[in-house]
Amino acid sequence: MDAASLKSLLEQVASGSTTADEALGRLRDLPFEDLGFAHIDHHRSLRRGYPETIFSQGKTPQQTVAIAERLVDAGSLVLATRVDDPTAVALAARFRQVDHDTTARTVIVRPTDMVPQPETGLVLVLSAGTSDLPVAQEAIVTARSMGARTEGIFDVGVAGIHRLLAYRERLHEARVIVVAAGMEGALASVVGGLVEAPVVAVPTSVGYGASFGGVSALLTMLNSCASGVLVVNIDNGYGAGYAAALINNRSIDPMVED
Helix, strand or coil, X not given: CCHHHHHHHHHHHHHCCCCHHHHHHHHCCCCCEECCCCEECCCHHHHHCCCCCEECCXXXXXXXXXXXXXXXXXXXXXXXXXXXXXXXXXXHHHCCCEEEECCCCEEEECCCCCCCCCCEEEEEEEECCHHHHHHHHHHHHHHHHCXXXXXXXXXXXXXXXXXXXXXHHHHHHCCEEEEEECCCCCHHHHHHCCCCXXXXXXXXXXXXXXXXXXXXXXXXXXXXXXXXXXECCCCCHHHHHHXXXXXXXXXXXXCCCC
C-alpha cells in the first residue's frame, strides 16, 4: 500500500463508504506480514515510495510466488530479480500480467487493475561491452519499474572511445547515467569526466583472471579521479538502477523544494 492508497482508504472511512473494521482488516498487515519463511515489508511503499523487491536467488519458485501473491494482493507492482527459469515459469503460470526479461533475469508482475504511469526524466545505462549486458539490463528494468524513462547504450567501452563520443549529445541530456563495466572498469571515469549528471558505476565480474571477478573494476571505480561517480557492488545492476531512479525521480518531483 502506497501513500495514495492509504489516503484513499482514510477518505472512504471518513465518508462512510468503508467501515472502520474493514479498514482495520486492510491495514492489519501493513507493517509486515509473516509467511514463516519471509517477513513481507508492506510498509516499504509508504516509507520509501517503492515496494519491496523479491531477490529470488536462493529462494524456491514456490517461495517467490507466495511472496509475489501477497505483494500483488496489497496492490503493489512486483519486481523479482535473479530469477531462474523454473521461477519465471511459475510466476507466468500464476499471474496474468508478467514481463520476463531473460537477459536481466528479472520478472515484473503487475496487479490487473494497476494503471500504467508515464515514465519521466531520463536515465541512461551504458555498458562497456556486450558481456556486461545482463547487469546493464537489470539496471534498466529496475529504473523503469520505478517510473524513470530509461534507455540503454551498449558496447561503448574505452577500447574504442569514438563509439562513446558518438553519443555525447545524448549523454548531456541524461539526468543520471549508469555505467556497467568489467575488465579494468575505466568507462565510469571517462563518462564522469564528460558530463554534469551524477554517474552510478557498477563493476561487473566480466574479465580475465587478474580482474579478480570484478574486484579490479570495483577498485578502479572507487579510485576514480572524476567527481560525482558513485559506486555500487559488483554485478549489482539492481542497486545501480534503483539509485539512478531515486536521483532521477526526485530531481523532477514538484514536491521537492529547490
